[in-house]
Amino acid sequence: MLLSIIIPVYNAEKFIERCVNSIIDQAKDFSDIELVIINDGSTDKSPQILKRLQDLYPIIILYDQQNSGEGHTRNVGLEKAKGDYIWFIDADDYIEGTVLNNIHKTLVNQKPETILFGYKSVDLEGEKLSEVKYEDAVLTADELISKSLYSNTVWSKVINRNLIRSNKLSFDPTVKTATDFDFSFRVLYYSEKIAMLNDVSYNYVVNPDSISNIRTREHLEKLAKDSVIVASNIKEFLIINEKDYEGRMKIFKPWLNNYLYGLLFSVFRFNYSITFIEEIIKSLKENNNYPVNTSKMNTKKKLFMAVANHESLFLMICRMNRKLKKQM
Numbered sequence: 001m002l003l004s005i006i007i008p009v010y011n012a013e014k015f016i017e018r019c020v021n022s023i024i025d026q027a028k029d030f031s032d033i034e035l036v037i038i039n040d041g042s043t044d045k046s047p048q049i050l051k052r053l054q055d056l057y058p059i060i061i062l063y064d065q066q067n068s069g070e071g072h073t074r075n076v077g078l079e080k081a082k083g084d085y086i087w088f089i090d091a092d093d094y095i096e097g098t099v100l101n102n103i104h105k106t107l108v109n110q111k112p113e114t115i116l117f118g119y120k121s122v123d124l125e126g127e128k129l130s131e132v133k134y135e136d137a138v139l140t141a142d143e144l145i146s147k148s149l150y151s152n153t154v155w156s157k158v159i160n161r162n163l164i165r166s167n168k169l170s171f172d173p174t175v176k177t178a179t180d181f182d183f184s185f186r187v188l189y190y191s192e193k194i195a196m197l198n199d200v201s202y203n204y205v206v207n208p209d210s211i212s213n214i215r216t217r218e219h220l221e222k223l224a225k226d227s228v229i230v231a232s233n234i235k236e237f238l239i240i241n242e243k244d245y246e247g248r249m250k251i252f253k254p255w256l257n258n259y260l261y262g263l264l265f266s267v268f269r270f271n272y273s274i275t276f277i278e279e280i281i282k283s284l285k286e287n288n289n290y291p292v293n294t295s296k297m298n299t300k301k302k303l304f305m306a307v308a309n310h311e312s313l314f315l316m317i318c319r320m321n322r323k324l325k326k327q328m
Contacts, residue, residue, distance in 0.1 A: 001032055001033075001034055001082040001083040001084065002030075002032035002033065002083055002084055002085060002104070002107060002108070003032065003033045003034070003083045003084070003085045003086075003087060003103070003104065003107065003158070004033075004034050004036050004077075004081035004082060004083030004085070004086055004087070004161070005023060005027075005033065005034070005035050005036065005087045005088075005089055006036045006037075006038070006074065006077035006078070006081060006086060006087070006088050006089070007019065007020070007035070007036070007037045007038070007077075007088075007089050007090070007091055008038050008040055008070055008073035008074055008077065008088075008090075008091065009037060009038065009039050009040060009042060009046050009050065009091045010039075010040040010041065010042050010046075010067065010070075010073075010091070011042045011043060011044045011046060012042070012044075012046050012091035012092055013042075013044040013045040013046045013049060014092075015091055015092035015093075015094075015205065015207075016046055016049055016050065016091050016092075017049055017053065018094050019089065019090075019091055019092065019093060019094050020035070020037070020050075020053050020057075020060070022094040022095045022096060023035060023089070023095060023100070024057055024059065026095065026098070026099070026100035026101065027059060027100060029101075030100075030104060032083075033059065033083070033100075033104070034059060034061055034081070034082060034083060035057075035059050035060045035061065036061050036063070036077050036080050036081050037050055037054075037060060037061070037062050037063070038063045038064075038065060038073050038076050038077055038080075039062065039063065039064045039065070040065060040067055040068060040069070040070070040073045041064075041065060041066045041067030041068070046091075047064065050062055061080070063076065063080060068173070069173055069176055070171075070176070070179065071171035071172055071173040071174075071175065071176065071179045072171070072173040074088060074154075074171045074179075075170050075171050075173070078161075078164065078170065081161065083161060084107075084160065084161055084162070085107055085115075085158050085159065085160055085161060086158070086159050086160075086161050086164065087103070087155075087157075087158045087159075088154045088155050089155055090155055090204075090205075092205045092207050093155065093202065093203055093204055093205050094203050094205070095201055095202055095203065096201045096203065097199070097201035098201070099117065099197075099199050099201035099202060102117075102197055102199050103115055103117075103158055103197070106195050106197065107158070110138065110193075110195050111193075112138065112160075112191075112193045112194060112195035113159070113160045113163050113190070113191040113192060113193050113194065114157055114158065114159050114160065114163070114187060114188065114191040114193075114194045114195070115157065115158040115159075115194075115195045115196075115197060116134065116144075116149075116151055116156060116157055116194055116195070116196050116197070117134065117156055117157075117196070117197040117199045117200075117201075117202065118131065118132045118133040118134050118156070118197075118198075118199060118200040118202075119131070119132055119153075119155075119156055119200055119202040119203070119204050120200050120202070120203050120204065121204050121206055122203045122204065122205055122206065123205075123206055124205065124206075124207065126203070129206060131200055132156075132200070133198065133200050134149070134196040134197065134198060135196065135198055136196060136197060136198045137195075137196045138193065138194070138195050138196070139194050139196065140191075140192055140193065140194070141188050141189060141190070141191045141192065141194065141248075142248065142251050144188065144194055144196075145188070145251050145252055145254070145255055146251060148254070148258075148296065150255045150258055150259075151184055151188070152180055152181040152184055152185075152259070153180050153184065153204075154179075154180045154183055154184055155202065155204070156202065157184065157187065159187050163187065163190055163191065164187070167186070167190050169183065169186050169187065169190075170183075171183055172230075172233075175226045175229060175230060176222065176226065177219070177222055177223040177226045177227075178223065178226040178227045178229075178230040179230075181230060181234075181259055182230045182233065182234065185234055185237075185252070185255065185256075186237065189237075189241070189245075189248065189252060217271070220266075220270050220271075220272065221272070221276060223266075224263065224266070224267060224272065224276070224280055225280075225283075227259075227263045228263070228280060228283045228284060228287070228289075230259075231256060231259060231260055231263070231284070231287065231289050232287040232289065234256050234259075235256060235287065235288070235289060238252060238253065238256070253293070254293075254295070254296035254297075256289075257292050257293050257294065257296070257297070258296075258297065258301075260284070260289055260290075260292045261292060261294075261297065261301050261304070261305060261308075263280075264292070264304075264305070264308045264314075265304060265308075267280060267318070268304075268308070268314075268317070268318055268321065271322065271325070272318075274315060274318060274319060274322075277314075277315060277318055278315065281311055281314075290309075291309035291310075292305055292308070292309060294306075294309070
């Protein structure tokens with residue numbers, strides 16, 4: 001089996017059939033692709049839809065489990081998959097064009113450790129909101145990161161299963177909202193040959209109801225806390241591996257710094273309490289992740305971080321931002 005496509009499903013009745021059919025339409029010409037779908041305890045009509053699709057398409061291998069969260073479900077997919085390569089696809093997303101054919105050809109002809117491709121962000125009606133696009137190229141991990149080509153998303157990659165297993169990579173089930181960055185960082189760190197495709201046929205659906213777009217106070221605080229934990233874990237990962245991968249910490253640290261910029265910008269943008277922001281900064285300091293090095297950032301990010309790296313000034317600006325929002 002060449003490729004295992006893994007789809008975790010939780011209450012995706014509005015989207016899962018479109019997702020699966022978009023894959024089936026392109027996979028029907030191949031005999032070395034399997035579609036592993038894990039129903040993570042859905043309480044809507046997703047289980048019935050999946051069973052009907054499984055009866056129609058032998059390529060589908062369906063598993064049911066009690067609700068355990070995305071990270072655990074992805075790990076189950078990794079255990080069940082038989083392919084030499086792994087591709088995670090989210091249940092509310094879909095593919096088009098000839099992306100699967102392009103991926104298959106690249107796997108057979110170039111045998112990379114990881115394939116990286118672009119994508120379109122689309123709304124629920126399929127209208128394009130934004131696009132990330134790469135040029136066709138084959139790069140090492142060091143070359144990729146040195147070009148500041150940071151890719152936090154798991155679904156924009158096809159990954160060699162042996163790379164995952166030999167380096168004991170998995171998703172942390174205790175971190176529910178920051179798993180993609182953690183896993184992607186480690187995958188690319190270990191990837192010596194990365195094939196980049198000039199293809200934007202993956203459609204990332206910006207779904208207001210998805211976990212990544214929930215804006216409740218509880219969810220936002222969980223996201224920030226998880227991001228602090230992941231940043232700490234990644235920094236420890238870089239330090240531990242520096243002995244075997246000398247010099248790679250210097251190359252990959254700017255990616256972590258960029259992630260920390262994203263965390264601090266989110267803290268500024270969304271309606272976190274000032275007390276909570278102080279707690280986040282304190283935790284970052286304890287992990288030696290604050291202040292953040294900005295040497296590889298663009299001008300816009302450096303300007304923001306010039307404020308964010310000074311705690312008292314940053315807290316003052318956050319207070320002002322919240323007062324302005326209340327007046328609007």
